[in-house]
Amino acid sequence: MLDIKWIRDNPAALDAALAKRGAAPQAASLIQLDEARRSHVGLLQALQERRNLASKDIGKAMAAKDQATADSLKAEVATIKDDLQAGEAKERELDEALKQALSVLPNIPLDEVPVGADESGNVEVRKVGAKPDLGFKPKEHYELGEALGMMDFERAAKMSGARFTILTGGLARLERALGQFMLDLHTGEHGYTEVNPPLMVNDAAAYGTDKLPKFGDELFRTTDGRWLIPTAEVPLTYMAAGEIMSDDELPRRYAAQTACFRSEAGSAGRDTRGMLRQHQFTKVELVSVTTPETSLEEHERMTASAENVLKRLGLHFRTIVLCTGDMGFGAQKTYDIEVWLPGQEAYREISSCSVCGDFQARRMNARCRKPGDKATRFVHTLNGSGVAVGRALIAVMENYQNADGSITVPDALQPYMGGLTRIEKAA
Numbered sequence: 212m213l214d215i216k217w218i219r220d221n222p223a224a225l226d227a228a229l230a231k232r233g234a235a236p237q238a239a240s241l242i243q244l245d246e247a248r249r250s251h252v253g254l255l256q257a258l259q260e261r262r263n264l265a266s267k268d269i270g271k272a273m274a275a276k277d278q279a280t281a282d283s284l285k286a287e288v289a290t291i292k293d294d295l296q297a298g299e300a301k302e303r304e305l306d307e308a309l310k311q312a313l314s315v316l317p318n319i320p321l322d323e324v325p326v327g328a329d330e331s332g333n334v335e336v337r338k339v340g341a342k343p344d345l346g347f348k349p350k351e352h353y354e355l356g357e358a359l360g361m362m363d364f365e366r367a368a369k370m371s372g373a374r375f376t377i378l379t380g381g382l383a384r385l386e387r388a389l390g391q392f393m394l395d396l397h398t399g400e401h402g403y404t405e406v407n408p409p410l411m412v413n414d415a416a417a418y419g420t421d422k423l424p425k426f427g428d429e430l431f432r433t434t435d436g437r438w439l440i441p442t443a444e445v446p447l448t449y450m451a452a453g454e455i456m457s458d459d460e461l462p463r464r465y466a467a468q469t470a471c472f473r474s475e476a477g478s479a480g481r482d483t484r485g486m487l488r489q490h491q492f493t494k495v496e497l498v499s500v501t502t503p504e505t506s507l508e509e510h511e512r513m514t515a516s517a518e519n520v521l522k523r524l525g526l527h528f529r530t531i532v533l534c535t536g537d538m539g540f541g542a543q544k545t546y547d548i549e550v551w552l553p554g555q556e557a558y559r560e561i562s563s564c565s566v567c568g569d570f571q572a573r574r575m576n577a578r579c580r581k582p583g584d585k586a587t588r589f590v591h592t593l594n595g596s597g598v599a600v601g602r603a604l605i606a607v608m609e610n611y612q613n614a615d616g617s618i619t620v621p622d623a624l625q626p627y628m629g630g631l632t633r634i635e636k637a638a
Contacts, residue, residue, distance in 0.1 A: 212313050212421075212573045215245050228319045231326050231535040241312055248305040255298045262291040314418070315425050318570045320535045321544045327534030333547070334534070339518065340527035342551055347614045351554035352605040353485035356382060358616050359636050362486075373483070374475060374490045381634035385620065386493065386604045388627035390468045393495040393520055397597055401516040403466035403497060408446035410469060411437040416449040419575030421541040421567075431472045431490075439472035443496035444594040451500045452575035455587055461579060462501040462509055466597060468493065486601050487559065493600040499593040502579055503569065506591035507544075510566040513595045514546045517562040520598050523623045526606050527551040529558055543568045548598070554609040561602045564595030 218225050222238035229237060265284045272281035325334045356362025361382040367375040378386055397403040417423040417438045422430060422445060431439040440446060447465045456463075471494050482488035497516060501509045514530065521528045533545040542565035549558035569589035572578070578587040611619045617635035620628050 212570060213316055213319065214573065215241065215309065215313065218242065219245065225319070229317070231320055231324075232317055232538070233328055233536050234317065237312075237316060241309070241316075244305070244309045244312055248302070248309055251298065251302055251305055255295065255302060258291055258295055258298065262288055262295070265291070311424070314423075314574075317540045318543055318567060320538060320542075321566075324538065324544050325532065325534045326536075328536040330534075330537045332534030333531045333537055336530045336532055336546065338527075338529045339522060340525070342527050343553060343610055345553060345612065345614075349553035349609060349612060350616070351485065352552075352608045354554070355608050355612055355616060355618065356485075359618075359634065361634075364485075371490075374488065376486050376489065380637075381618075381631060382604070382608075384628060384631070385607065385618070385624065385634060386600060388620075388624045389603045389607070390493060390495060390600045391627050392523075392624055393597055393600070393603075394466060394468055396520060396523065397466040397495070397497065397516060401464075401466075401519070403464040403516075406443075406447060406450075406465045406467045408440075408443055408450075408467055408469065410440055410472075412440060412445050412449070413437055415575075416445055416452070419452055420445045420448045420571055421574065425540060429474050431474060440469065441473050442471050442494060442594075442596075443467040443469040444498055447496060447498035448500070448571060448592050448594060449575060451572075451577040451590060451592070454577055456500070456577075456579045456590065458502050458579055458581050461590070462499050462505065465498045466495060468495045468600070486605055489601065495597045495600060497564075497593075497595045497597040500577070501591050501593065503588060503591050506566050506568065506593060509591075509593055510544065510546075510564065513593055513597075514548070514564045517548055517564055517595055517597045520603070521548065521550060521561070521606075524603070524607065524621050525623075526610055528561070539563070539565060541565070541567050541570050543570070550602070550606045552606060552609045553612075559602065559605075561606065562596040562598040565593065567592045567594070 218238060218241055222242060225238045226236035265288050269281050269284045272284060325332055353362060361378060361380045363377040367377045394405055398405045411433060414423060422441065430441055447467055471492055473490060475488055475490060497513055499509050499513060518530065528548055528550045531547050531549065533547055538545050545563055545565040547560050548562040550561040552559050568591050571592045572589035577590045579590045580587045607621060608618050611621060613619060617633050620632050625632055
């Protein structure tokens with residue numbers, strides 16, 4: 212959420228930033244809402260002051276035995292009380308209207324973010340490794356998985372509908388190995404603390420991490436009003452809600468492997484084959500809570516941590532910086548990491564690492580202060596995939612496939628595979 216005081220002081224800057232995102236100007240309407248709210252608050256304060264003065268005058272009139280004046284003042288106080296009650300209700304309505312208007316406003320892109328309307332405006336930062344030369348026409352992951360008898364879309368659809376998958380045997384173990392490997396790498400070498408968070412959250416957590424109200428139709432809701440997490444970003448980030456942290460405690464770095472749930476609203480017809488776009492998937496998530504001064508440095512560090520997963524797996528990838536028109540709602544700047552899939556002959560996103568500034572911190576009132584200072588300021592939050600486990604499985608399958616349809620287990624994963632070095636169809 213953006214600061215209304217900043218908007219009042221910088222209306223042109225807000226509208227210019229929104230224009231970069233392809234959004235209409237909003238400063239004038241927001242300032243109008245804020246002025247109406249502030250004007251109303253001023254009226255209430257004047258009424259309160261008049262009530263206080265009249266109450267004192269009642270005491271003076273009673274002491275002077277001026278009953279008529281006292282009765283007149285009492286009637287005035289009663290009227291003011293009614294006016295204040297009605298006015299406080301209106302104040303709540305004005306507060307809510309401004310809050311709602313601010314809550315659907317996207318974050319301000321950093322000046323260094325390239326301006327563009329869509330993904331065509333994204334800019335490649337680097338490429339790592341080389342596309343593998345398999346020596347034969349590679350297959351896509353779902354062709355490999357079905358031929359191995361370890362990836363079952365038909366049975367999954369029978370019990371759950373489209374966009375679900377059942378993994379069995381070696382592929383189920385390979386996906387588990389990938390998650391364990393990533394967590395061990397992030398906690399053992401990259402300095403993240405492992406967390407096992409809830410998979411359901413309340414409205415406050417979803418709102419505080421900018422998923423509500425804008426993205427409610429992309430989430431699954433339980434019958435008792437909770438939300439299934441779309442990513443562990445939500446519970447990991449919300450761990451800081453309402454806290455005042457010393458700068459000495461920061462950064463806080465968290466990693467979690469969880470199931471994630473997304474309705475995939477608006478994705479009809481996209482990636483309908485295979486495991487690329489699922490309602491339920493597994494992801495290792497990275498979250499950092501930092502001081503404002505260190506968040507950009509932390510963003511580079513987090514992206515490097517995610518890249519290291521793919522380096523250890525020997526996968527070719529590229530890192531791009533998203534342009535203003537392709538960037539997520541809560542992000543100031545985002546790096547996407549795209550892994551090469553030989554079966555598709557395409558790069559596909561496997562990680563997205565974003566710095567959000569104080570956008571989420573304002574929503575959940577997460578603050579920090581320097582040791583010895585009384586003044587507080589909002590923390591900065593960051594989140595990133597470290598990486599999407601299901602997509603890593605796809606990448607390993609397509610890059611490590613053999614001509615006979617078997618899958619070679621990458622060296623980095625062999626310690627997690629119980630001696631299995633090759634996944635092949637049972638005889």
